[in-house]
Amino acid sequence: MAKKRDTDQKNAKLRGEKAVSRRDFVKSGAAAGAAVFSTSGTALAQVSPVEAIRWDYEVDVVVIGAGCTGLPAAIRARDLGASVIIVEQNFDVGGKMLHSGGQISLGGGDPLQLRDIRGERDAEGFVTAPRQHTVEELTEDTDFLFKDHTDWSVMDAAAQAPYRYNERDLHRAYADNCYATREFLMANYVRMGRISGTHGNGGMSRARRAVTFLMEGPATDIKKGTVSRQDAGIRRVSSSHFAPRFMEDGAKVASPGARVNGAALSRCLEFSAREKGVRFILNCHMDEIIREQQFSGRVVGIRASYSPRFHPQTGARLESLWQNGNIDDRRETIYIRARKAIVIGSGGHANNPQFRSMFYPAWREPAFVSSGWALLGPRGQDASGIIAGMRIGANLAGMHQNLSYGSTFHFPGTLATRDPYTDMLPGHPTFPFRGSTGIVLGTDSFQHLIVVNQVGKRFFNEMLVTVREGGAAFPAGPGKGQPRSGLAHVQGDWRNASADNIRKTYTEPNSIHAALAINEGSKPPDYLSGPIWTIFDRAAVERDKWNINPPFTSPTNGFFFSADTIEELAAKIYKGHEFQRVPLTYLAETVAKWNSYVDRGSDPEFGRGSDAPMYRIEKPPFYAATLYPVWHDSYGGLRINGRAQVVDLQGEPIPGLYAGGEASGGGNQHGLGRALVHGYIAGTNAARESST
């Protein structure tokens, strides 16, 4: 039987990745003569007495995390004359941003909205695509954007209110800094295409999204704005160290030859940061933020530990794509003093089962990981920035806002991989942690299979399992929970939130909750749901033309099995999947029952048959592939004010401490826009702090 492992820390060890165990840090804590506190599973158990610390580095601004908040914060602080060190727990720069689609919704009359209104092209002349929106759809000011982001009335198609609970001071500042942030990006090599709609809770009333691109060229050259074909990736074949995900065609929003995604954002910011003299300590996990006294005084620095990652097959340490500006410090523990400020840009809590289960106990299931899990490793998104802030008195905000974004937790519909919310292909150094790219299925393809829980029982209409409500953004309309579309949408209108409108527009199937429910295999005290499996046969593979060969599946990663009989399949899953804690006792019975429903042409249990054709699962070999849900990005985190200062439980800023992006709460906007603006604001204010 495969070893059943319960935490990613143990997991990481077994996979050759360094994880800090409780024993490890208790040991190091004792060595440092510091008090040891009990925490569950994260390396934050010490409070370092300031006077006893021997600082290894001293710098104006320390930035935690080289991602979407951290990079702009560092560049901005550097632009304003500060010396900056970024500590990054991963082996490379970029965080989830590197992995992202590169879609950035800003607005409020930002430079790209204005460029499109004027019908202009970009300075380099790359953007040849025509404008996508009318002048009216692009025209707004910061007050209008602020209203959109704090609109009490908007209810999405899952009857959640994504804007109502946003922190007002924070969103006022957000609206006021969108223009400057867009300009800042362009000044740091970031190229963006035409404005096209708005995404992910970026507001209902105007078009605000632009995607980042580079032009395919003979070589990758950030200054010239080009990316080689190799670096941009080959569809369904390879991605690269430069871009962990295949860069899509950007002809529609930029021009023929444009390749789009977050690599075109992340690598450009990274290039600029290195060029401007930001220094990076990679493989370095911040474990503690040190304040003069635990709950009073300024923040003075951080304690961090060495966190290298090793190739699971070769054992070689993973190295960053670019090295200039790196400080290769391999000491177990280092202390870095921040003369002016510390910026927490460590991302969210999506990969910390204990933390995320504050919102949803079912998510204490350690099998399920965050998006970007392979790229960032088990300790990316471990909530360490938030916990470090909490331990020195920070307040939290917007914790419930995890519920108001459709893809916070959902089934991405990618089978046979633990890391389903990415299309990373072989070519990136972290691909071996995924082991397989997965079989990517659209919703309709679920007609060819059944989905079962850890004991082998179906729990929902498979045609609805991956359906989710998708973000409340322009152009609004019933599909997004709103009575009116486009410019007809009215901010703050009571009809938007009326029971009548909710009845008409509610589309959330709630299938994910059925998947995570307690089942016959759930054991106290956590009653975990266990893994979810798709079951299908050879005929399904042939009918819908699925490629089930490597790298789409892996014969060894325990996420895909085949067998001549269903009984054998059940036995193989139990033996070979690390989170399958109980036998799939009911699987054979479930398949037999399903086949009888197919013969009848209807499914009395979950109502299939009227929405799509049904097929027997009968022809060997039979297959099982995981269908793992993902916690994509997280909402709720440190409370920050409009200056991106972390605020304590008395409502006072903690002197010298800034945060943004997914480490912060009170902003229900998805992803990049939020993090970039926070980073920009944080960097600006951090650099302007007086030195201590």
Next chain:
Amino acid sequence: MMLRAKVSCLPACDLRGHTLFIKDHTGAGAGSVGLTEFDGQTNQTSDLVMKAPVEAGEYTWVAVCPAVVKDDVSYIEARAPISFTVKPHTTSVVVWDIPSAVVVSEQFRIKVGIKCSSECGFANSRFGVYDHEGARVATGTLPGDRWPGTTGLYVAEVELDAPAGEGLYTWSIRAPEAGVGIPHADGSSSFGVRVVSRPEHLVVVEAIDKESQTPLAGARVVMHPYKAVSDERGIAEVRVVKGPYKLFVSQTRYLTFGLPVEVDADMRARAELSLEPVPERN
């Protein structure tokens, strides 16, 4: 099955090199194994792999440690019973390629696959096909070779006669019937046989790509229980009996087209399919 034995003596003694004998339920010698390890207190054998009896049931064998003289101390013979249950191998049956609709009294064919949990050879062994009343309606014989690409699945095709009345019948396959040496628990699998009267109407379905207005070859047309696949011209012909249906047309990477239809004459239907949006990762 695998055995391992421990031997301890009073006072403790190192019996490495000494041999243990296993006697089966008839008293006949079944094997022997040497003591190879001694931890200061207890001696232990290495693993002894033995063949289980061929009949299922409860058994008691005996491990015998013969008398020995060691370092001037003589140890008398010791015996320990070994009790175990022999279970028959389990047999799994799979059935596929069952037509979704069979016209009354017509012949149809199905494929039957049979596999032993221990991957025993089932070459030339037999299985039975039983109807909804439990009567054996056919027997099949498995071929001499395993199905290619499998680790022990034997596959045969059988021809069957459909019942004379319309309806959904549950039939079953039971195996193995005969031809296997070692005891195997019966495996069985049931399957539905949908028997219909002779179709009266022809439904011609044209599958089209909505955007390009070009034909979709290979589209799957389902009017439960009838099925067809479209040809190069995007045309599929389905012969059905009169009545209400949900017409489904689906094709890889397209959104399934669904239309309720009432068939009371020959008819044509045009199904325009749109490409399914590619899931975005942002």
